[in-house]
Amino acid sequence: MRYGDTVRKIVHTVLEKGMVDEVLAFVPGIDERDVVPAFITDAADAVKITAASYQPYSLASILADYGDKGKKIGLVARSCDARGVIELAKRNQVNRDDIYLIGIECYGTVNPANAKEGEVYIFHDGMEVGGKKEALDESLLSANCRRCGYPIPSMADISCAIDGDGATANTPRGEEILAAANLKSQGSTVDASAIKERAARWQDKDFPDLETDRQERLDYWLRQFDKCIKCYGCRNVCPLCYCKDCALDADRVWVERGRTPPPRLFHLTRLMHIADSCLNCGQCEAVCPMEIPLTRLYHQLHNELRSIFNYEAGINIDDALPLGTFTEEETKAGGVELG
Amino acid sequence: MTTAVFRPKILAFLCNWCSYAGADLAGVSRLQYPSTIRAIRTMCSCRVNPQFITKALLMGVDGVLVMGCHPGECHYIEGNMYTRRRVIALKKMLEVLGINPDRVRLEWVSASEGTRFADIAESFTATIRQLGPNPLRGG
Incomplete structure (x- = not known):
């Protein structure tokens, strides 16, 4: 079981069943500290998607700039990506009906330039660097992520856990996708209040x-x-x-x-x-x-x-x-x- | 030696249909108000892009007045409703940056309110005198 398996399973399903034409997500780049955005059109490539805690680009702007107009596009979105899509839809830059927001929980990201050796995953109660569990070092997180109070993308069609098979449908379309992937909608098991508290603390400080x-x-x-x-x-x-x-x-x-x-x-x-x-x-x-x-x-x-x-x-x-x-x-x- | 008196420069954006006529009425009624006000006529107060106000402050004016029709009386029905929200946002922006938001003031002045125009010119000039020269001057 790798982190982000639920997301990969959902992306595989929506591509295989033709619910979307392409999916925009991060895939590994040149090494374990690099991820690059990619449009995936073949269900077999869904396995490449990474859930590592890096966010070098805003996928919302990449979607608006390079997404094919008129096509159904899936987006593996952190809260900031999903919120970006919603704001762009209000400004008539993207059509919300054409975009399937497959949300993934995010407890903070690390700037690859500051990352330690090995892939980094951030969880609500700690982090994992190169396969080793460690206590969360908040100084490693990007400054904006420390101030962020939206760990769970509840504005997306679905929000998926990084770890385990938890997935929640937030819209009728989300339910449709979960049904297609044979997953049950269940609320997040993570208590977001600790993250909101961390956000408030850093906002006060910054x-x-x-x-x-x-x-x-x-x-x-x-x-x-x-x-x-x-x-x-x-x-x-x-x-x-x-x-x-x-x-x-x-x-x-x-x-x-x-x-x-x-x-x-x-x-x-x-x-x-x-x-x-x-x-x-x-x-x-x-x-x-x-x-x-x-x-x-x-x-x-x-x-x-x-x-x-x-x-x-x-x-x-x-x-x-x-x-x-x-x-x-x-x-x-x-x-x-x-x- | 006398110390130089601070003479503020104030830029006023006046809407064509109400405030400009109000200022005109103050003039023809021979009301006295400070000569600190420089007026620019715009067709509606919502023509005033917040960028105009920031640009004016950066060019060194000490205060900016934006005047429009009273709510519900806009010649273009709803222009002043947008102005209100924009000026509120702009003043917050100045506050966050560290500029006293009192340097920008929005007022509603109708065509018949010549006295009100003169009073506002008077009181805004007093406010700006108290705040002193614009710290952004020359930026």
Whole structure:
């Protein structure tokens, strides 16, 4: 029994029975610390899928960029991938009806650059490195994963355990898939509250207190922004930055060609565009060659806005985007605040 | 030697149908209000992209006023509803970055509210005077 067997079994089933045309998932790369995304079309290849705890790309953006339009596509998704698909569907970038979200539980990922020798698997109560069980070393996890409170992808059609054959159907389509794979839907055996507690603890630690000195905070972020070499990595990798024609492209009024660091407006614009839906997937920070902690900024702002607009990114496809909607009560309220 | 008095620069985005007419009324009624206000007329307050406000702050204005029609009175039916949500989000963004969100203010001013326009200009200028020069100046 390998970790992720349930997912492999489900992917095998959906491909064999023709429920989907292709499945996007991670398969091993050049060594045990590398995984690469791959579209799988042959059921026999389902066995290659890995559940190792690396997340070098956001599968949601790969799906939006390279997924064949009009085809049924399965996606082996961690919470951040599944939430990304839901946010992109709200923005008409992917068709949710064409995508089968096969969720896999995730208790954190490790940046391959920081990983120890041997394949790494993270569990809710420990980790396994190169086949040896160890206590969980939180410092090994990516910073965004430590702050993540969504270990179980309950927004996907199915959520599968990494270890064992636990699988839960969250939608009618999920039930259909489980029935086809001869699996019984059962709730997760893992208590997610410990992970939510870990998320809250790290958020407390990472996010500067808004009551403390503003100037210090401003100086810090301006220093960070001034490290920027304008490689556009954060924009290109972000699952929510989907515009083909971007306001931040050179010589489009806002950002002039050939100047680094870019005007601070570059970062402030991206911050404003992403803030309402940031998934805390950590890609912008992982890809940044200058190590600007962008995810921390976006995630903190998203958290602040979440309480104002009562909106959680990527959870419910029926929740309207907060900056593109308003309520009936708001039209009757006279003030400049909501309600 | 006298110490230099801080004269704030304030940018005001005025909606064509209400606030701009309100400012006009303040003018023809010869109401006195501070000369710190520089007005830009937009067809609707929701034409004001949050990027315009950040750009203005980065160019060194000390405060930004956005004015539109009262809720329910928008010439385009619902434009000001979006403005409200955007400005709330933008102010939160400034707070997280470490800029005082009081530097941006959204107000509803109708075409008949010349006095209200002058009062807001007065009180916003006082607020900005108290906050001092914009820390982003020159960014």
